[in-house]
Amino acid sequence: MKKLSLTLKExxxxxxxxxxALTGYGFYKYSTLKxxxxxxxxxxxxxxxxxxxxxxxxxxxxxxxxxxxQELTAEKERVGSLVEEVQxxxxxxxxxxxxxxxxxxxxxxxxxxxxxxxxxxxxxxxxIPLTHLYNEGAPLQIHSNVWPYLEDLITDAADDDVTLWIxxxxxxxxxxxxxxxxxxxxxxxxxxxxxxxxxxxxxxxGTTVDFxxxxxxxxxxxxxxxxxxxxxxxxxxxxxxxxxxxxxxxxYVFEPWHWRFVGKKLxxxxxxxxxxxxxxxxxxxxxxxxxxFD
Numbered sequence: 631m632k633k634l635s636l637t638l639k640e641x642x643x644x645x646x647x648x649x650x651a652l653t654g655y656g657f658y659k660y661s662t663l664k665x666x667x668x669x670x671x672x673x674x675x676x677x678x679x680x681x682x683x684x685x686x687x688x689x690x691x692x693x694x695x696x697x698x699x700q701e702l703t704a705e706k707e708r709v710g711s712l713v714e715e716v717q718x719x720x721x722x723x724x725x726x727x728x729x730x731x732x733x734x735x736x737x738x739x740x741x742x743x744x745x746x747x748x749x750x751x752x753x754x755x756x757x758i759p760l761t762h763l764y765n766e767g768a769p770l771q772i773h774s775n776v777w778p779y780l781e782d783l784i785t786d787a788a789d790d791d792v793t794l795w796i797x798x799x800x801x802x803x804x805x806x807x808x809x810x811x812x813x814x815x816x817x818x819x820x821x822x823x824x825x826x827x828x829x830x831x832x833x834x835x836g837t838t839v840d841f842x843x844x845x846x847x848x849x850x851x852x853x854x855x856x857x858x859x860x861x862x863x864x865x866x867x868x869x870x871x872x873x874x875x876x877x878x879x880x881x882y883v884f885e886p887w888h889w890r891f892v893g894k895k896l897x898x899x900x901x902x903x904x905x906x907x908x909x910x911x912x913x914x915x916x917x918x919x920x921x922x923f924d
Contacts, residue, residue, distance in 0.1 A: 728920050736837060736922055737892060737915050739908055741874070741881040745829045748803040752836035755800060764795035764848045771800045773836035775923045776870075776891045780839065783869035792861045797848065797887070798840035801833040823883050832874060837891040854886040862889065867901035870894040870922075876906055893922035 733753065738744045754774035760766040762784055772780060780796075787794045801809070807828035832838040842848050843858035853859055866872065870893045875885040892900075892907060896918035900907060907915070 732919055732922065734919070736835060737896070737919050739912060739915075740830050740832055740835075741826055741908065742830055743881075743908075746803070746831075746834050747829060750834060751802065752800065755836055758796055758799060762794075762796055764797045764842050770796060770798070771836065772839065773800070773891070776837050779870045779891060779894075783866065783871065786865065786869070787858070787861055790861060792858050793844045794841050794858055794862075795843065795848075796839050797842045797850075798833065799838070800836040801831060803828050803834060806831045806834060826882075832888075832890050835890075838874070839889055840885075840887045841889065842887065850885075850887045854884070859886045862886075867897035868894070870897050872897050872900055872907050874907060879906060879908060881908060893918055893924070895921050895924065 735746060735750065738746075740746055752773045755771040756774040756777045758770045758772055758777070758780075760769075762781075763770055784794050806826065810825050810827055813825045826832075828834075840850070841858065841862070842850065842853065843856050845856060846852045862871075862873070866889055870891050871889045872892050873886070874888050874890045875882045877884045890907070892915075896915065899905075899918070900910060
């Protein structure tokens with residue numbers, strides 16, 4: 631076999647040819663990569679431009695959304711305010727309607743202060759069951775709206791082993807006139823200390839009762855020393871009743887048996903503030919008229 635033998639003259643041209651080929655390929659790849667890089671940069675710039683527009687759009691949309699949200703909140707507040715106004719108006723109308731249907735006389739001060747004319751009669755009267763009367767032979771009536779409260783009072787007292795009978799309730803203008811005339815014949819002007827003239831009696835309202843109890847013979851003497859009176863002092867307000875003429879009042883002698891219905895809310899207010907009905911301001915009293923039977 632012949633030995634392969636290359637001279638320098640033969641090798642150098644080959645090396646040059648290879649180098650040239652590699653150089654050419656390198657320039658080709660560089661050119662290609664340069665073009666691709668330029669294309670990529672152009673795409674990046676375009677994408678950045680698009681992204682900038684998108685960010686602006688998003689910012690504008692976010693601003694619009696915030697504005698709409700604020701408008702919505704403001705509208706909700708406005709609607710809420712209108713609803714409250716409508717409710718207030720409806721409530722006021724309801725109160726006025728309720729007041730228009732409530733007897734304005736029920737919380738007036740009558741004893742030597744305010745006059746109730748001879749034509750006044752409660753809109754409805756209920757006969758008190760005989761079992762609650764001291765004298766079952768003398769029927770008595772009470773304002774129909776007051777009776778449920780009075781019945782509960784008597785029942786609660788009985789639960790505490792306290793007996794309460796009713797000795798007097800509704801009296802008409804004429805009945806009071808006859809009663810006062812009889813007292814005047816016996817006691818003269820002294821009758822004014824314990825008996826109202828016709829038109830000035832709380833009994834004409836049908837909301838007032840005179841109680842009696844065991845151990846005093848059905849009368850009133852000694853009532854202030856009975857468990858019944860003590861029970862009333864502590865519990866009558868829970869049922870809407872107040873003592874009209876306590877000790878030291880400016881109208882009549884002390885009448886521990888005489889209790890008037892004024893509604894639970896007013897009775898409780900007077901009890902909590904240790905106030906007498908006739909010493910309270912009439913304007914303050916009138917605030918409770920709308921709730922007298924609640």
